[in-house]
Amino acid sequence: MSFDRTIIGVTIAVVLMACATFFIPDWVRQIGLLSMAIGSVALGLLVLWRTGLISFGHALFYGFSAYGVALLNHLGVRDAFVLVIVSAAASGLLAWGLGFLVRRYRAIFFALLTMAFSMILYGVLAKTERFGSTDGLNIHPPTFLGYAPVDQAAQITLFLFGLLVVYGLMLGVQIYLRSVLGQMTTAVRENEIRVEYLGYSVEHVIHIKYVISGLLAGFGGAIMALAVGQVDPESMAYWTASGEFVFVAILAGTGNVAAPFIGAVAFEIIRHFAWEHGANLWQLIMGGTLLAIIMFVPDGIWSVLQRLVRKKDGVK
């Protein structure tokens, strides 16, 4: 593997954040945790979006995994590593199964089919008493390889745990995107027929993407479940959740594996402060921001950052 600026940059950022977590106030740390969860899902959307596919139903994997954490937790599994890995893997498996259907679809049909699947999950969760119906389930605090922190220490540990997971996800996706299979991404978007003539199966490429994407959304859902300590169908599996993920993905742009997390932080900060001034403001700001991004900065925050850096380099 050659010199990779992204991996170095991400590593430095993660180390800095790991150090900073001991000094920041609790609410900032909580925003960080939520951003990790949302960012992981948006990273999953990035993987798909680079092929020109947008899923309006990623809440399916997010909610599936979050409920996986809650149910395992109720069965007595307390270890965060087991909870997160098993639930995310289950999401990946679900994506693999559905992928056989989904991979044949493009454009709006892809979006609508994924949305239909996620709404089925929502309907099942909201109507099943064992899953707490519309109230959802609560989650007992997790342990970390036998270490059972309480209060602030619990949040700090979870933050470090989340950082570790997210770091792994970013590295994994970066390596995948630089592999031959990952670089088929843009090729598929530009000209599917040509990719087929080169001897690759487009459906296979898309299927793999869908699984990776579902897995990432699964990690996001699992982190969210642990960070909030509660799962419910409305915020975990309804189509509006999927809409928020797409919002973050658009806000961030697809330029870099770190972009979804920057987008997620921006999203959570806006949400945090908008809520303080009332719920109506929140939707207005979110809608307005999304419109402005679509109209004026179609490549997202990352493209703005890139332009700023280039300008500085130019001056030197």
Add this chain to the structure above:
Amino acid sequence: MVQLLFTILTDGLIYGSYLFIVAVGMTVIFGVQRVLNVTHGSFYAFGAYLAAYLGGIWYDHELPDFGGFVIIFLAAIVVGVFFGILIERGLLKHLYGKDEHIVVLATFAAFLALEGVGLFIWGTDPYFFYQPQAMLGFVEILGMTYDYYNLSLIVLALIISLAIWYFLSRTIWGRLLRAVIFDREISQAMGVNVTAVFLGTFILGTTLGALSGAAIAPTISVLPGIGVEVIVLAFAVVVIGGMGSIPGALIGSILVGVVRAAAVHEFPQAEMFVIYAIMAIVLVFRPEGLFAPPAVRKI
């Protein structure tokens, strides 16, 4: 057994009519403009809110009961024309020809913003507009009570579908519209004012969306967030019937309505997802929809 079947059919027909009224506007807009319009949910909500708001004032002054019905149509037209022009001229105009994802997302953004605007205008307290429903009273059929208002939704759905059918196949405007649907560029070259056709269609779709909200308002409490579910329901009907096909939307709605009614009575766990299950099955086996006209391949 007969009674159960009858109940399922009647409930299904009522719910199917509701779905059709809610989705037909979205179908029209998708058929002509190829825009999957998320703001449809806002039109529904604003229609319901305006009807309930005006109805509240009307009945507070103890004016004649039938006025509620006039208010329903009035609210639909006011909301439809205002938002139709606002969204089409202000937003969609800039997006024609862009990637269809971007268009959907832009309407999603507009929907969110309009939800916020709605909260600013109407607040978070519920509005009630039960008088039209109360006025029509109830009827007992085979031991089950139905209210006439819900049954009248079936009539409304029939009237809307007949009116659209007449408009599309028997009027000059309808023919122009079909020409634009068939081939936009040739129509333009032949001198059809496509811009005007688009705006007209959009206002029609918006008004139908607002009418659905206004017509449903008497049967619900009008609360923030009522438009959210409508969007996905309408998506489902549009997909099941075939993207842009109006007869498809009608038959699809009634099919979904009856299946859902059967689920409610026999298998209540499935009530909430049965629509989306049908949607997924249709997408998997007949992605062009149950009743989509054969697609003309453009080179």
